Amino acid sequence: MIQNFDRMHGLPDGFFDITTANIRSLFPNPTLIQLDGQDNNFLFISILLHGNEYTGLKVMQRLLAKYADKLPRSILLFVGNVQAAEANLRRLPEQVDFNRCWPGSLMEPCPTSNMMRRIIEIAHGLPLFAAIDVHNNTGRNPHYACITDPNLRNQNLAASFNRTAMVYNHKGVCTMAFNDICPAVTLECGLPGDETGIEHACRFIEDLLTLQQIPEEALSRESLHLVESHLNLHIAEHVSYDFDPAADVDLCFEKDIEARNFTLMDTQQVFGYTRVDRPISIIDTNGHDVTDEVLRIEQGKIFFNQTLMPAMITRDKLVIQQDCLCHLLQDYLPHHDVEF
Numbered sequence: 528m529i530q531n532f533d534r535m536h537g538l539p540d541g542f543f544d545i546t547t548a549n550i551r552s553l554f555p556n557p558t559l560i561q562l563d564g565q566d567n568n569f570l571f572i573s574i575l576l577h578g579n580e581y582t583g584l585k586v587m588q589r590l591l592a593k594y595a596d597k598l599p600r601s602i603l604l605f606v607g608n609v610q611a612a613e614a615n616l617r618r619l620p621e622q623v624d625f626n627r628c629w630p631g632s633l634m635e636p637c638p639t640s641n642m643m644r645r646i647i648e649i650a651h652g653l654p655l656f657a658a659i660d661v662h663n664n665t666g667r668n669p670h671y672a673c674i675t676d677p678n679l680r681n682q683n684l685a686a687s688f689n690r691t692a693m694v695y696n697h698k699g700v701c702t703m704a705f706n707d708i709c710p711a712v713t714l715e716c717g718l719p720g721d722e723t724g725i726e727h728a729c730r731f732i733e734d735l736l737t738l739q740q741i742p743e744e745a746l747s748r749e750s751l752h753l754v755e756s757h758l759n760l761h762i763a764e765h766v767s768y769d770f771d772p773a774a775d776v777d778l779c780f781e782k783d784i785e786a787r788n789f790t791l792m793d794t795q796q797v798f799g800y801t802r803v804d805r806p807i808s809i810i811d812t813n814g815h816d817v818t819d820e821v822l823r824i825e826q827g828k829i830f831f832n833q834t835l836m837p838a839m840i841t842r843d844k845l846v847i848q849q850d851c852l853c854h855l856l857q858d859y860l861p862h863h864d865v866e867f
């Protein structure tokens with residue numbers, strides 16, 4: 528079984544007027560749209576893999592309005608989880624996460640992963656210049672790119688978005704499915720709809736429409752600070768929590784915890800407070816629980832056992848339940864072996 532998706536050649540009328548709330552009036556199903564441009568090396572762009580992350584839609588509306596009939600480069604645009612977008616949710620409760628089920632995923636094959644496999648087959652059948660997956664964060668974060676393969680092309684592509692970029696290894700993300708096919712990055716463009724994020728992604732993609740070649744030069748740490756994510760931090764089920772140290776709950780954090788995003792925390796800085804034994808679980812990219820190696824609790828205070836950089840901290844309880852509270856980053860080291 529494969530999940531239904533539609534294919535279009537050219538933009539449907541009304542594309543520039545839709546919002547996520549009425550997106551299914553144009554795109555009742557996930558939709559792959561081929562847009563022909565002068566240079567036939569396609570840019571693959573995926574938007575709305577997470578339904579409430581609508582910056583990608585705004586970016587494509589703005590860019591395609593500008594380049595209406597004279598697109599410098601062909602685009603293959605995948606409009607992802609329209610059902611969740613309509614409901615302004617990352618995904619519907621009964622759905623799998625649209626950015627965890629691409630080829631390379633560890634999950635059991637399902638209609639949605641079969642659809643993603645087919646999308647990759649179609650894209651792979653075309654000459655591809657690069658693949659860009661546009662996302663938002665649910666917390667306050669700088670804009671940054673994520674790459675799953677830290678080869679030099681991907682590094683250069685990431686560095687042209689921001690000087691800090693993340694190497695990540697979550698199985699089944701869209702960007703990973705393009706490894707060995709073409710350069711690929713995930714763009715994290717701040718909060719959904721944030722104007723600076725829309726503008727930033729527009730400029731980035733616009734440059735790719737006319738760029739002849741993605742550079743392959745080695746970059747200094749000043750040009751690109753690469754960090755990596757091996758660890759996801761989850762709040763254990765049935766643990767009550769709040770973002771207020773005075774709250775009467777099992778686990779609490781400072782109100783401004785989002786200010787910790789992309790800052791290093793050493794082994795003596797307090798990450799949170801708890802009155803229960805195991806309020807948090809930390810899972811590595813292989814799915815192993817490494818909580819006891821990574822953190823310790825002393826007199827109700829939570830500390831990390833080594834310097835780590837929290838990122839993508841969210842205070843949105845639904846996202847915390849469906850995804851995680853945050854990721855824990857370290858400086859990327861080539862051929863770095865995970866020690867946890």
Ligand SMILES: [Zn+2]
Nearest residue numbers: 577580662663
């Ligand atoms: Zn996302």
